Amino acid sequence: MHFSELGLKAEIQRAVAEQGYDTPTPIQQQAIPAVLAGHDLMATAQTGTGKTAGFTLPILHLLASGSNDRLTRIAKTPRVLVLTPTRELAIQVEESVRTYGKHLPINSLAVFGGVGINPQIANLRRGVDILVATPGRLLDHVQQRTVDLSAIEIFVLDEADRMLDMGFIRDIRKVIALLPQKRQNLLFSATFSPEIRELAAGLLNKPVSVDVAPRNTAAETVTQKVIETDRERKKELLCHLFQTHGWHQVLVFARTKHGADALARTLDKAGIKAAAIHGDKSQGARTRVLSEFKEGKLVALVATDIAARGIDIDALPYVINYELPNVPEDYVHRIGRTGRAGMAGEAVSLVCHDERPQLKDIEKLIKRTLERVVIAGFEQSAVATPRPPQPPRGPRKPQPGRGAPAAKSGQNPGGPQKHRSGSRHR
Structure with missing residues (x-):
């Protein structure tokens, strides 16, 4: 047609x-x-x-x-x-x-x-x-x-x-x-x-x-792999993958805003040009970072799930799940950022012991077992190391874009489009 x-x-x-x-x-x-x-x-x-x-x-x-x-x-x-x-x-x-x-x-x-x-x-x-x-x-x-x-x-x-x-x-x-x-x-x-x-x-x-797609299935054009490793080796493994695979224009998913910022800093220190995008960033900062990523000035963009909904790149080659999402449907959304318009893409998930339940839920949702890949020197240990003690957390304030009822603060997107602010067509 x-x-x-x-x-x-x-x-x-x-x-x-x-x-x-x-x-x-x-x-x-x-x-x-x-x-x-x-x-x-x-x-x-x-x-x-x-x-x-x-x-x-x-x-x-x-x-x-x-x-x-x-x-x-x-x-x-x-x-x-x-x-x-x-x-x-x-x-x-x-x-x-x-x-x-x-x-x-x-x-x-x-x-x-x-x-x-x-x-x-x-x-x-x-x-x-x-x-x-x-x-x-x-x-x-x-x-x-x-x-x-x-x-x-x-x-x-x-x-x-x-x-x-x-x-x-x-x-x-x-x-x-x-x-x-x-x-x-x-x-x-x-x-x-x-x-x-x-x-x-x-x-x-x-x-x-x-x-136009079977319910809750992952994109067929995306190659999906799992690398099982230990929680404390993830950052080192991610830097190793960048350095040995020659990756470019990679979207990396972190679970939290703080985690996204920390991971972007780690990649930057390793010589991998990176920036983070999440709901706490100003609109100007988010627009600037997205533009730099699309133009190839950034090798890696570290994003939370909500912020990543606005990333629309026609030929994005790689998505990395540094941490698996808690909601299995979000995995489908994440890897859907690559493999678009019939083009091939690759999604790699770094999975530690703690995330095995989430991985099981994802595989149940997409009705397939994901390929496991072993990276020499980063093999997963037989037993998980205990998590470090977490400081007590007070009550969380509603965040912009998180759906506080009738919020007065601004909540926070078909063919390729260039990114720009919401200007008016005259």
Whole structure:
């Protein structure tokens, strides 16, 4: 199939061609006709399947078609709302809108926390057709009466599974309650848990279901390996792997923000240019680090699970699980950052004794036993060494992007896009 067969406006087809695409991905082939026909959509799609273009292309077509053409429209209220779990995803979705809508008179804006709200208010006042937002900052605007959601025609809930993981369900329900009853709804999720299905049941009206990947399975284009070693040898092993394999542009996952910072420092000291990205970094720092990583100035980017949702690199070759996630579905999300758009990728997990239960859960989820690789000099000992005593921890404060109900601080993203801040397409 060719993009020309999908019935999209010539201006959109031109923009797609300018990005070097001529054949839609499987999710685009299924989702675009359904959205163009006005149906609600429930789509199972993993990272790297082209899902963003799968909804931005038909939405742009619908907004630019018919009697409600933007050229004759006077109202300045948003007509489309895309809700995303992280600021990085909001930025990338909005950039996709600008990329594919560059030849259309359509305005878009991304609003998210971590940056000043006043420039966003000014852009909203000038008029926006497509609003991409994170839940916390959107509710900030609602509270300040700087956004009007009464004219929303299409509502997109992107990465719904991550929304629930981050505790945004109450915020999502608040947003939905503000929307007009008559609208088109599109829900995208990498996995469909009972909680997601319950949410979908209350949101979608006779939806078309699109499933482009078996549920909870890892990308088939990713080679997955496990290196079993001791906890205290992991840092040394990771440096050894970098030095002996000639790796470049490697995404390394750590479980905590503190751990990500410490690991990045260790790699840097070993001569491996590295930086960390997580929720405690400012938006400016996160944007800068991502740009340096994409440009190849950094060899390694050490990330936590939430921050990594915004990393969209078309040919990312390697993902390293320095620590396994506690939730097995997060393993699928992690390795989905590589092996995208049919390209080969490699995922390596460093597993110590303590992580064997998580490894067992992951293998159960993906229904396969991962290949074990032994690295000479780093073999796992027969018995785990005791963990060092941990200092007592006081009560944790809610973190931005962790889904504190109706948080007032900003919570924190289809074809390749360049990374930039949520600017407004004019």
